[in-house]
Amino acid sequence: MSTHDSDRLPPERPGQPGGKRDRNRKRRHEQLRQAGLRLFLDHGVDQVTIDDLAREAGTAKGNFYRYFTSKSELVTAVLAPVADAVRDAFDQAQARLEEAHDDASLFAAYQSLALGLIPVAMTEPDVVRLYLQESRAPASGARAPIRALADEIRERSVELTEFAVDHGLLRIPDPRISALAVVGAVEQLAWSSIGGELDAPPAQIAGTLISLVLEGIRSR
Amino acid sequence: MSTHDSDRLPPERPGQPGGKRDRNRKRRHEQLRQAGLRLFLDHGVDQVTIDDLAREAGTAKGNFYRYFTSKSELVTAVLAPVADAVRDAFDQAQARLEEAHDDASLFAAYQSLALGLIPVAMTEPDVVRLYLQESRAPASGARAPIRALADEIRERSVELTEFAVDHGLLRIPDPRISALAVVGAVEQLAWSSIGGELDAPPAQIAGTLISLVLEGIRSR
DNA sequence: AAATAACGTGACTGTGCGGTCATTCTTTGT
DNA sequence: ACAAAGAATGACCGCACAGTCACGTTATTT
Numbered sequence: 001m002s003t004h005d006s007d008r009l010p011p012e013r014p015g016q017p018g019g020k021r022d023r024n025r026k027r028r029h030e031q032l033r034q035a036g037l038r039l040f041l042d043h044g045v046d047q048v049t050i051d052d053l054a055r056e057a058g059t060a061k062g063n064f065y066r067y068f069t070s071k072s073e074l075v076t077a078v079l080a081p082v083a084d085a086v087r088d089a090f091d092q093a094q095a096r097l098e099e100a101h102d103d104a105s106l107f108a109a110y111q112s113l114a115l116g117l118i119p120v121a122m123t124e125p126d127v128v129r130l131y132l133q134e135s136r137a138p139a140s141g142a143r144a145p146i147r148a149l150a151d152e153i154r155e156r157s158v159e160l161t162e163f164a165v166d167h168g169l170l171r172i173p174d175p176r177i178s179a180l181a182v183v184g185a186v187e188q189l190a191w192s193s194i195g196g197e198l199d200a201p202p203a204q205i206a207g208t209l210i211s212l213v214l215e216g217i218r219s220r
Numbered sequence: 221m222s223t224h225d226s227d228r229l230p231p232e233r234p235g236q237p238g239g240k241r242d243r244n245r246k247r248r249h250e251q252l253r254q255a256g257l258r259l260f261l262d263h264g265v266d267q268v269t270i271d272d273l274a275r276e277a278g279t280a281k282g283n284f285y286r287y288f289t290s291k292s293e294l295v296t297a298v299l300a301p302v303a304d305a306v307r308d309a310f311d312q313a314q315a316r317l318e319e320a321h322d323d324a325s326l327f328a329a330y331q332s333l334a335l336g337l338i339p340v341a342m343t344e345p346d347v348v349r350l351y352l353q354e355s356r357a358p359a360s361g362a363r364a365p366i367r368a369l370a371d372e373i374r375e376r377s378v379e380l381t382e383f384a385v386d387h388g389l390l391r392i393p394d395p396r397i398s399a400l401a402v403v404g405a406v407e408q409l410a411w412s413s414i415g416g417e418l419d420a421p422p423a424q425i426a427g428t429l430i431s432l433v434l435e436g437i438r439s440r
Numbered sequence: 441a442a443a444t445a446a447c448g449t450g451a452c453t454g455t456g457c458g459g460t461c462a463t464t465c466t467t468t469g470t
Numbered sequence: 471a472c473a474a475a476g477a478a479t480g481a482c483c484g485c486a487c488a489g490t491c492a493c494g495t496t497a498t499t500t
Contacts, residue, residue, distance in 0.1 A: 019497080019498075020496090020497060020498090021446070021496090021497055021498075024447080024496090025446090025447085028447090028448095041358070043358055043360065043361070044266060044357055044358045044361065044363065046264060046266035046267055047266055047358075047361060049486080049487060049488080050487080050488065050489085051486085051487075051488090059448075059449090060448060060449045060450060061449085061450075061488090061489090062448075062449065062450070062451095062489085062490075062491080063447075063448050063449070065488095065489075065490085066446085066447070133356045133357065133358070134356075134357075135356075136352055136353045136354075136355075137264055137353065138261070138262060138263055138264045138353070140263065141263070141267060143264065154412065170437070173428060174420060174424070174428055176420070177409065177418065177420060177424075177425055177428045177432075178428070178432060178437065180405075180408050180409055180412050180418070181405035181408065181409055181428075181429055181432060182405070183408055184404040184405040184406070184407055184408020184409065184411075185400075185401035185402070185404040185405045186404070187404055187408070188400050188403055188404025188407070188408075189400055189401055189404065191356065191404075192374065197374070198396060198397065198400065200394060200396070204394070204397075205397055208393060208394055208397045208398070208401075209397065209401055212401060212433075212436070213432075213437055214436045214437055215435075215436040216432070216433060216434045216435040216436035217390070217392055217398065217433055217434055239468075240466090240467060240468085241466090241467060241468075241476070241477085244466090244467085244477080245476095245477085248477090248478095269456085269457060270457080270458065270459085271456085271457075271458090279478075279479090280478060280479045280480060281458090281459090281479085281480075282459085282460075282461080282478075282479065282480070283477070283478050283479070285458095285459075285460085286476090286477070286478080291458095
């Protein structure tokens, strides 16, 4: 009969939401997530094996599959906080932009995007770094979730700027080119900053980039 | 005695420089290079096995090792044309910059950089794409040569702009930030363009980016 | 406290990988 | 034409991997 042929691994959550089972489960989940983050950063997602992950998390191999069905699913979990923050920040910015009517409110919309992104970049630099490290991976395999997030970021950035242009808030010839250029600049600066190649404080980097975008190099 | 303990695989070149051996050898080398380029793009460098490469190149596995000692060495060979062009272009630009004295000659130096890079990007888009795809990989493993090239590009870009600032040719507060922002913008635009997400012609993309950098968004 | 069910373990299996090598084929030098 | 050397082959070895599973442990329910 099999009411649910598919209730295989991993099983449902334990009984009480605040009980010992629930806490233990969350702890293991987080241990595996942290192990993944460390190993992925050091060796690249593709090079890390399930054995490596289990060992680094201090548990047995078979147990890994009680929490994640695949490495790809773990990658999604590792990325989750950043992915959520990114989506929220774009939603916010889009909502504000839809009610914008002048230069000031346009600026405020873009500012809300930045203000939504900066906190997570400060609290989770390693996750951001992992994203940047593998963000242009082929769309198949364990790195796929990272690539998907990258595609979403580019898409929504372009969307946002096209909306501004369509509603007469911004007057630039090709919004797609400008939006992608800014995304590329932001990502490269974040990458160099997190990697320690740029010792300037993030606030200064952001300020320099904003004035560069608004006024160009000539103005200085 | 062993005059040469280390003349193991891969062996020296065959007798005549223009003979059949030489031609065959060059052909196989190129077949393996093309096979690598295709497979690396489709599946990512780390996911491709030596068996895959040999099969795609239409040869036997053992033969691979007559041409490359490792996957990493093949990656280096795949990248070679772009790596060479990049180095040459930076050398050129640096030489011009050292003799620059005003705005016009500064512009000419940067222009020579662009003019050195554009041809190889047009003739070898796949190699550029592979570089962009894996350019932020960890420094160990088969992707290492790609990462090395990326580091070199960033380093020399910063160097170039710092030189211009130090010699009073450019007046910007932090040359490192500006240089990296431009590198990021260029790479992102190249990535999107090669990936078909931007249908604008390269010349228009370049023009828009240049005016964006020089004058900012406000000017339009 | 007994029964139940999720958690946790590590051995096990099959598969596929990197790298080697004896052998055969092709080119070259004489 | 013949010998010498490089090119090419694919079977083979050892190993490491993904995924499974029977069994022991710990928390939860009754």
